[in-house]
Amino acid sequence: MKLSAALDVDVVALESADELTVLVELVAPEAPSANRPPTALQVVLDRSGSMSGAPLDGAKKALAGVVAQLDPHDVFGVVTFDDTAQVALPASTLMDKQRAADAIRAIETGGCTDLSSGYLRGLQEIRRAGESAGIRGGTVLVISDGHINSGIRDVDEFAGITAKAGSKGIVTSTMGYGRGYDETLLSAISRAGNGNHVFADNPDAAGAAIAGEVDGLLSKSAQAATLTVRYDQRVQELALFNDLPAHQIGDGEVMIELGDLYALEERKLLLRMKVGSIAALGLTELATLQLRYVETASLVEHTVSLPVVVNVVPGDEPAGRVPDPKVYSERLYQEGQQDKLEASRAYEAGDIDGGTRRLARSRQKLEYAMQEARPEDRAAIADELAMLDRFGISAGALDSVYASKAMRASYHRTNRKRGRRH
Known part of the structure; x- marks a missing residue:
């Protein structure tokens, strides 16, 4: 390193x-350079009623692709949840990929949304199968499209559970699917669990997000x-x-x-x-x-x-000192990210005017960061400025729900995992 x-x-x-x-x-x-060591991935999939149709079909298609991508010696399992948790595919090595694909295909929608029951059951599965296969740690990927209406709903309590799992080598990543999920909760539990948080607005985006998470898992060094x-x-x-x-x-x-x-x-x-x-x-x-x-x-x-x-x-002697442009630009950039987070929170609360003001402050900080940045760093900042403009257009068109969720996922990439390429 x-x-x-x-x-x-x-x-x-x-x-x-x-x-x-x-x-x-x-x-x-x-x-x-040699064959990579086996890895462990446990999916915790929301199958509540709101996932019916294209959302669940898209997730199932993406998970079938995951099965095809993984090695037979990797551990993979799927736990689904609605008002209770169900083991759709017991976590184990993928020696029988057809069986795994059939189990995923058989998943159907259910009732309410109790994420905690699904997550805790998923932890049990990955620990059991990982120990059996001699794999240290692993990743739990939570996929949910709804606000939690049963089980543990307190953000700090849930984050404490994922933090404890993280201390044992189990990373928790989250994917918010559609525009109805709780971005505060999902981003908080991925933060505490040392994982990633992404937003997918449709089945194609969900498939790409799941594939990206698996790509990172398989190239983990x-x-x-x-x-x-x-x-x-x-x-x-x-x-x-x-x-x-x-x-x-x-x-x-x-x-x-x-x-x-x-x-x-x-x-x-x-x-x-x-x-x-x-x-x-x-x-x-x-x-x-x-x-x-x-x-x-x-x-x-x-x-x-x-x-x-x-x-x-x-x-x-220090009177004429000039700050290092690279460091100063990064500070301005990160101050802009904090304003973006505050804009997301305002939009989430329905405060469109407040969110728009904070978004403008974020844009101003990034423009200053662009002025100080090295030539090779300016393209990334320009992309971020263009993204902020798109967020502002979305929120101005009264789609503040989309803007809030997209900004929360963007904040994760550009603040928590700054430099991460996917």
């Missing part, structure tokens, strides 16, 4: 408080990745721009959960450090970054460390 860090400014004034922004970039290892930041007592405050699970694990020590990474995946994280006065001139180490991960091919744990160092100079 490659790990690098850059400061917006790397000189600070003697005996003066300051604020620094740290851009952390990492690149996952290449895929193993690192798992259980964490970034621990150990910071000096002179760092009075440490904040993370990315909306990732972070835990204070000791005095001056924060651990950020990164989850799994696919081959050569790039990630960007942004930290803000408020620094108190430093009484000595010269190079000063303010923090140490420690990246830990398990290489998927060998299951060997690796550790990579990197110091964060500033140069303390006399008080008048």
Whole structure:
């Protein structure tokens, strides 16, 4: 795994408080050259009445494609849920793909929406089958089109369950299908579960989203990745721009959960450090970054460390310093992402005017980010600006439900999994 860090400014004034922004970039290892190790995927599929017809047929078609794509030694299972959970396909290795395809084809719609019963049953299945096949961890993919009306509905309680599963190596990803699901709940449980959250508005988009999740799973080269930041007592405050699970694990020590990474995946994280006065001139180490991960091919744990160092100079010397454009642009970009999240929340609550104002602020921040960005980074920001314009048009046409869900999924890609290519 490659790990690098850059400061917006790397000189600070003697005996003066300051604020620094740290851009952390990492690149996952290449895929193993030999045959990849077996993986485990457990699908938890909403089969409530609202999934009847094209939505369920599209999901079943996509899952049949997953079966064809997986290796016979991979573990795969499907649990469905309406007001109760049912094991449609017991999790096991795919030695009999026809049996798996037939089980998926036989799924029919039911009644209400109790996601928690389906998710908990799915966890049981992937743990049982994974242990039997000697597979460490795995992925649970939740597919739902509705607001939860039975079982666990509290966001924090549900997120606590997926976080606990994540601590055991089981990643939880979610796909919101159509325009009736609860984007707050689904995005929160994927965040806590170190997974991905995507929005699919129709069967074709759902098929593409499911296929993309499986592509990432099959090319996974690192798992259980964490970034621990150990910071000096002179760092009075440490904040993370990315909306990732972070835990204070000791005095001056924060651990950020990164989850799994696919081959050569790039990630960007942004930290803000408020620094108190430093009484000595010269190079000063303010923090140490420690990246830990398990290489998927060998299951060997690796550790990579990197110091964060500033140069303390006399008080008048930093007066003309110019922030690193790459780091400054990333900060503006992430501030724009936060405004986009607030716009999504406003649209979700039916506040179209408030959402439109926040969307305009997001666009302004991204325009500033574009001005500061390196030429090679401008195309991605231009794409993001065009997407914001489409969101604004959708919301202005009174389709704020679509805008809210599309923005929540976009926020996941551009903030939580910044740099992720799918």
